Amino acid sequence: MLSLHPCSLLFIIFLWSTVNSHSLSPFDVRIDHHKVDTTRDLIINIPRPQFSWKIPTSNNTSHRNIEQIAYQIQLESTKLSRNDQQFHWDSKRIVSSQSIHVPYTNQHDLLSSTYYQFRLRIWLSTSDEASEWTNWIQFRTSMFNIHDYIINNNDLLWIGSTKINMNEFRKEFLVPNTSPIKSAIVYISGLGYYELYLNGNKVDASRKLDPGWTTYEKRTLIASFDVTMNITAGMNAVGVKLGSGWYSQEQQHGEIRYGPPRFIFTLFVSFENGEEMQVFSDQSWIGREGSIKHDSVYNGEIYDSRGDRPDWAKVGFNDSLSAWTMPESLKSPINVSMNGIIVIQDMPPIRAGSDALHFEVLVDNYQQSYLNHDDIGEIKGASLTDGGILKPIDIWRSDSGVLTFDLGQNMAGWCRLKFHGPSGFGTYIRHAEVIAVPTISYNHDTRNIYTENLREATASDTYILRGDLLFEVYEPTFTVHGFRYGSIFNSPNALTVHDIECPVVHSETTLKGHFTTSNPIVNQIQHNIQWGQLSNIMSLPTDCPQRNERRGWMGDAALTVDEALYNFDLIKFYQNFLNLIVDVQLDDGEIPDFVPGRNYPADPNWGTALPTITWQLYRHYGDIHILEDYYDNVRNYVEYYRGSYNKTGLINFFCRYGDWVPPPPYPQSNAHLISSFAFLHDVYILLNMSQVLERKNDTNMYSMLYQHLTEEFHSAFFNKTSNFYADGMQAAQALALALPGVVPANVRGAVVDHLVNDISQKGNHVTTGIVSTAQIYPVLSDNGHHDLALEMISSTTYPSFGYMFTNPYENATTLWELWDSAVDGPGMNSRNHIMFGSVGAWFYSYLAGLDLSLSNIITIRPRMASENKKHLMKKLDCQLSSLYGLIHVSYTRDERDTIDNSILLRVTIPPNTQAHIIFEPLFAGGQCALLIEGNQVLWSSDSSTTIHRQFNVEKDSITGLMTVHVGSGQYEFLALWK
Known part of the structure; x- marks a missing residue:
């Protein structure tokens, strides 16, 4: 059988899509921003979706100026859950060049809980004939009123146990054979995490750590599955496993007490004769403590495989070794008095392995690149095209005699291990980002893993063997680790590299950007950014994947969203995050530093995530509905800090973190200038949003406010004697220059010169923290010093991005949290932090020069x-x-x-x-x-x-x-x- 590398296959698909623009149909079709080619069980959660598509082209370079002149969409119902009334909509031939965000214009909304299909074709300026139709594209609508249905259904219970660690549940049910099954739909939410099984098989095997983390009392996500092919007439069995996830007090540092895990489940089965049956989560289920004795996001999993019951989710299962008991009816996580809601999880789920990452660009394929391998140089780390499964590049006995391995790449995921040994034999797996280096800070042996920087997170898994005759495979279920190295303590057998593989785990996404140059330093930075970004999209944008944190810090999210949207297709992911921010926004507009969280008020450079992500989603996707959806929230947030500003002025404007983690020995620049930058930045975004949405009164008001603020910023922070801002540090100059209209033309040259001179005096190195590092490279490129920016990004001496992977201690394959991580102490010292990844946006928008804002x-x-x-x-x-x-x-x-x-x-x-x-x-x-x-x-x-x-x-x-x-x-x- 012919075996193709993933990129080779992608290249063939690319060629196929570019051969005959007259006969081929539109491709890469989207509905409500969901990619239909990669979305399993396509579910639309709104009654009036939008459609987007791409136009096929010819590889003949003479075929230019191809434009769409018309389109036609046909949509019809296929099979209905509750009625058989057929529906058909034909847009007819619409004369329009619009091919993205094309509205559904029929006078009738799509119905809830209904199956539909659609197809489309287009007319191009190069031909009088229509293209071929796309294939019919199937989708279904969710239950639009799912919250009301759950709240008002007394038969539908959240079930679990406050008495024992009940984490495995089952129920058998009869499907009558009176009529063929038309459809079967499940709705389920298990908190903190769940896995769903039907008749012995896991439903959607690569889907992990579901549902996404939220402020559960305000928003709990529920998933839906089409399980029509999973059930049959007669007896069936359903099983649910539960994990603690972020619902556990252990993860919340005791701040929030949610209680033990619980789940809610309902199955709708529709028959051809119009009848319907339902299966609920209620006290007719039975539950027990399964093989998972303890699970924790931070601390890993304890798994005793002697408790495995292979047929536990099959019909007729009888367990003489375990005590299955009736679960309790538990309280709903939703606080209705706080306007809490249960909603469909409308973003791609977290997945493990090859299903987690799709490709729209060609990677590691020089047929489509004008660079060859010699130009690019060797990249340290794994390729994104490795199939989402990493294997050790080295394995050894460490100084203490422990079996230790190196994946060659820092990642988020876990290990899948093959063991052979006697029943009851326990083995222990620890995860780490680095090998300890004998520096003054570490003072450890060189061949042991270094875990002190994980702080209180043990990041370890314990597995107790059941004693299979051949071998048994273990991988954790309800935890995730950030690591490159692993140590296996007390292994029952001599493991080789063939016994270890590690699935890469992150929210499902598509690689949409690829950037490479003849500069190997830049190429390695790009590699580290992409791997760091993937490691930190875990249903929400996190700061790091390894220690006892992994929170949705909004400063990190705001700084990196532009870069992330160049590299990956993440619109649904970030829309979900915006919803999480809005959920915890107070009536006065205040929001916290991280979400979920209660750390009010946000530092201005953290709270900026709300306006910044909203604006960047609009910039990258051009969907005006995003601005409409969040405009009022952005405005309320800006008004909150306007009230704060009215009390203090810019000179004493509120600041909590400032320009976080500049490189030692350099201090932070003026904290009030740093926060004032964020306030002006957000007012400017709101001004732009109001212009796009044609809210003229707001445009006038915020234009005057911004003009006033620019004058005050200059007046408050400019040193007329020295011709620089604040303390003269790089951060202050870069942020002032980055704000439109702040630096008057008559002093701009002097400010730029001061910045450049300071950089030169520091050996062409930055002294900036995360806020100003995001601005310093664009500022230099825009002000006649692009050469200097290139020299800085190409540097391999401290402090620089290049130093992270060329220092004598450790070679980074993701970005560090600290410029000096290799020689700093444990504490706050992640080797896989994304906040400095902001420079990746400069790669696309300046080095490649791409601007899609029009x-x-x-x-x-x-x-x-x-x-x-x-x-x-x-x-x-x-x-x-x-x-x-x-x-x-x-x-x-x-x-x-x-x-x-x-x-x-x-x-x-x-x-x-x-x-x-x-x-x-x-x-x-x-x-x-x-x-x-x-x-x-x-x-x-x-x-x-x-x-x-x-x-x-x-x-x-x-x-x-x-x-x-x-x-x-x-x-x-x-x-x-x-």
Whole structure:
């Protein structure tokens, strides 16, 4: 059988989708932001969804300027749960170029709990004929009134036990054979975590750690499964396992007392004759303590496999060795008096292994890249295309005699281990991010794992063997670890690398961005960002996956959302997080520092997650409904801090954390300036939101407020004697320069010079914490010092991103929490923290030069190093899968030996879009001598106008920038400068 590497298969699919634009149908179809190709059991939770699709293209480079001129959508019901009234909607041919967020325009809403299917076709500007129809795409609607149904149904109980560790439940039920089964739908929520089984099999095997973590009394998520194929006429059995998860007081540090685990379950079975039956969670179930004796997110799992009952979720199971008893009816987690709600989990679930990550871009495949392996250099760590399962790259006996292994990659997940030994034999697995290094701080042996930085989290699993004749496989069920290394204590058998594999675990997502260059330092940073980001999307954006924290810290989320949305398709993930923030927003607009949490009020640079994530989702996806949904909450939040500002002014504006963790020995910059930056930043976002939504009164009000704040910021923090802001530190200058309108033109040069001089005096190193690090690289690129930004990002000496993986102690494959993690003490010292990952947005928006803020108009302006520094980045290749299709940007400096001071730029612009492609001078004062596309001259310095009439070329006489306006297609430009 032919075996294909995942990327090879993706490449074939990519080619297939680009061969014949006249006959192929639209692809990568989405409904309500769900990708239909990768979503199992597609469930739509609103009665009026939107549709998006991509237009197929030809790989013939002469096929350009492809635009949609019309579309048609047909939607119909297929089988209904409660009635047989057929429904059909045909949009007919709609003359429109719109291909994203296309509304469902029928006068009738979609019905609750109903199966539908739809298909679509399009007409293009290149043909009079319609494309082929897509295949019929199946989906179903959820129970729109699920909260009311649960609250008002007295037969439906939350069940569990306050007396014993009851974590395994079962029930048998009869499905009559009077009529064929039409459909069977389950709704279930188990807190903290659950697993669902029907007739002996787990429903959705790769789905883990479900449901997502919420403020349970305000919002509890419930999942739905189509189990029509899982049940039959006659007797059936259902089983549920429960884990403590975040519902446990152990995880909440005693702050919140929710009580023991519990679950709620209902099954609707519909028959062809119109009848229906239901199965509820009630006291007719029986439960026991299963093999999991204790589970904890922080502390791992204790599993005694002698308690396994292989047939426990099958019909006719009889257990003579365990005591199965009636569960108790427990209180609902929802606090109705606090307007708590039970809602469908509308984001992709957490998954383990290959099902967790999908691909829309080509990775590790040089057929689609203009860089080769020698250009890129060796990347330390695992590839995202490794299938979501990591195996040890090394295994040894540590100094203490313990079996220890190295995965070669810091990750979030767990170990799947193959053991063989006698019944009752116990083994113990500990997880760690690093091997202890004999520095002054550590003072440990070099071959043992280092766990002190996990703080109170033991991050360990205990497994007791049942004594199978051949071997038995253990992997934990209701915990997750952040680690690269593992030690197995008291192993019953001599394990090899073939006995250990570790599934990578995170919220299901799609890789949509790929960025690589001829600069190996940048490539490793990009690798570390992507792996760090995946490790910290665990139903909500977390700070770190390993120690006793893993919280939804909003500062981390706000700083990295732009980067995350360039790399991964996460719109549903972040919409869920916005809902979690809104859930705990107080009436005065106040929100906490982390969610779920009660740490009010948020530091302004943490609370900014609410406006920042809202705005970035709109920027990346162009869906105005996102702004509409959260506008009032953003406005209330800004007004809360406006009230605080009215009491203190900017000079004493509230601050809790400031510019967190600058590199020692440097202190934080002025704390009130740091917080004032966040306040102005959020007012500016709200101003932009009001303009998009045409709320003119708010636009006028916040325009005046922002203008006033910019003047006060400058007045309060600018040192007129020294021509710098506050204490003169890098953070203060970078943040002032990043805010539009703050630094007056007559002093801007002096402020920039001071910043640059300070960086130079520090050996081209930053002294910034997480807030200002996110701004310093764009500020330098925007103010004539892109060379310096490239030098800083290419540095491998302390403090720098490169130092994280080139220091003599440990080589990072994710980002550190601290610039000096390798030599700092245990305490707060994560090796897989994402907050410094903000620089990843600069990679896409400045190094590749991608700007998608104008909907279907793409701006591509790669920022160029000077000729003196071109060795820092001679080649770049960037892919970004937008809602319209693949954007590909690739450049090479002075590729042709006979031509210096040139750039060869190759771009792919997806159909239904246009692009402004901007060429920068390659040296100060440079002028474009010649601009060629293919073998056609578009511009020559000998002519003052565009030579090739099919292209619109503009030259900026002041900056020397050359702009070419193009439609969709593939282009190869050569620009020569003199």
